[in-house]
Amino acid sequence: MERRTEDFPAEDPTAEDLAAADRPAAAPRRAIGRRGVIAGLAAAPVLVAASASAAAATGSGPAGGQGAPGRPATLVIGHRGASGYRPEHTLASYELAARLGADFVEPDLVVTKDGHLVCRHEPEIGGTTNVADHPEFAARKVTKTLDGVALTGWFTEDFTLAELKTLRAKERIPDVRQHNTLYNGRFEIPTLMEVLDLRKRLSAELGRQIGVYPETKHPTYFQKAGLALEKRLLDTLVRYGLNDKNAPVFVQSFETKNLGQLRKLGLKTRAVQLLSAAGAPFDLVDAGDPRTYADLITPAGLKTIATYANGIGPDKNQIIPRDAGGNLATPTTLVADAHKAGLVLHPYTFRAENSFLPADYRVGTVASDYGRAIDEQVTFLKTGIDGLFTDNTDVGILARAAFLGG
Ligand code: G3P
Numbered sequence: 544m545e546r547r548t549e550d551f552p553a554e555d556p557t558a559e560d561l562a563a564a565d566r567p568a569a570a571p572r573r574a575i576g577r578r579g580v581i582a583g584l585a586a587a588p589v590l591v592a593a594s595a596s597a598a599a600a601t602g603s604g605p606a607g608g609q610g611a612p613g614r615p616a617t618l619v620i621g622h623r624g625a626s627g628y629r630p631e632h633t634l635a636s637y638e639l640a641a642r643l644g645a646d647f648v649e650p651d652l653v654v655t656k657d658g659h660l661v662c663r664h665e666p667e668i669g670g671t672t673n674v675a676d677h678p679e680f681a682a683r684k685v686t687k688t689l690d691g692v693a694l695t696g697w698f699t700e701d702f703t704l705a706e707l708k709t710l711r712a713k714e715r716i717p718d719v720r721q722h723n724t725l726y727n728g729r730f731e732i733p734t735l736m737e738v739l740d741l742r743k744r745l746s747a748e749l750g751r752q753i754g755v756y757p758e759t760k761h762p763t764y765f766q767k768a769g770l771a772l773e774k775r776l777l778d779t780l781v782r783y784g785l786n787d788k789n790a791p792v793f794v795q796s797f798e799t800k801n802l803g804q805l806r807k808l809g810l811k812t813r814a815v816q817l818l819s820a821a822g823a824p825f826d827l828v829d830a831g832d833p834r835t836y837a838d839l840i841t842p843a844g845l846k847t848i849a850t851y852a853n854g855i856g857p858d859k860n861q862i863i864p865r866d867a868g869g870n871l872a873t874p875t876t877l878v879a880d881a882h883k884a885g886l887v888l889h890p891y892t893f894r895a896e897n898s899f900l901p902a903d904y905r906v907g908t909v910a911s912d913y914g915r916a917i918d919e920q921v922t923f924l925k926t927g928i929d930g931l932f933t934d935n936t937d938v939g940i941l942a943r944a945a946f947l948g949g
Pocket residue numbers: 565622649651664758795817856891892932
């Protein structure tokens with residue numbers, strides 16, 4: 544499984560809270576109590592990386608705000624929907640993201656036993672559903688190896704869609720997002736088709752195209768299980784009339800080969816290669832290919848990505864790293880390097896809670912309180928990125944407006 548540092552430096556005392564947002568609940572983790580208070584928070588002044596003047600020109604994308612000259616519109620992507628406000632990957636989460644102004648909503652995709660694409664961050668569903676409360680499924684709790692990591696829980700590929708539809712979603716990180724527990728037990732696991740139906744309905748109602756940004760989760764794992772994601776995704780996009788280079792669609796993956804496979808199968812939409820601040824794509828690991836994510840972001844690596852993708856989705860720390868104190872440091876050259884290769888950049892994941900923010904953007908000492916999330920996003924927008932994934936769509940909309948307003 545790709546090991547991503549995404550948001551928290553290892554020495555950050557809230558690293559466990561943070562990592563929980565991106566790890567199956569049943570995955571191995573160090574035993575550590577919940578920390579409601581962040582110790583020793585710094586309040587250093589924000590250093591802005593670049594001039595906002597590049598934002599003054601008008602972009603031409605089909606959705607979203609205005610971008611830098613010659614570049615597509617600056618996109619606000621509803622990460623797992625509006626997962627800062629609703630349990631992730633539910634129709635309620637996607638709908639709220641769209642209504643808050645998201646240009647795209649982001650379904651992560653896994654496969655059921657009978658071959659349906661459903662929206663979950665990982666095949667294991669113990670962390671985000673009430674499956675543990677269903678005695679009829681108790682015997683399906685198993686330990687599997689997911690991308691090289693042993694994981695105990697319940698897995699989508701062991702359930703039919705009809706069975707999954709008897710479950711209800713719950714908040715992944717209730718300690719940080721207590722408000723979202725209000726909705727525990729209320730919403731089903733959606734299928735990709737239901738998301739595309741929702742997209743169509745909301746696009747008509749809101750008078751603008753709501754895009755979809757599907758991610759193929761663990762493609763090698765599902766290929767080996769005889770439940771390959773790729774053709775299922777392509778067939779669904781074709782069925783909905785969305786397999787077009789101008790469609791409001793980006794297909795994304797942390798693995799590399801499946802994007803190429805999708806191209807060979809006939810995928811015409813835009814595609815994005817996801818990147819991690821550490822580790823290597825699992826398909827390369829599995830094939831004995833020594834290349835890592837660090838190799839993928841060299842100029843030569845970016846040139847290779849540009850042969851099959853239109854953009855990259857880096858960890859935001861690959862754009863502005865954090866220093867030893869957890870504060871934002873000097874931006875890397877990744878934005879310039881990617882643009883030189885003809886690739887757009889949509890980094891992940893921007894979240895409003897102190898737990899997830901750089902030390903110099905936190906407010907107060909409570910991990911679940913909000914910090915200066917709008918300012919953080921503006922700082923990143925000033926590096927020249929072309930959009931961002933955020934759990935808090937409204938924060939993204941405000942940040943984009945602040946950035947464009949100079
Ligand atoms: O796909 C962009 C972002 O969602 C990647 O992180 O782990 O939330 O899928 P993850």
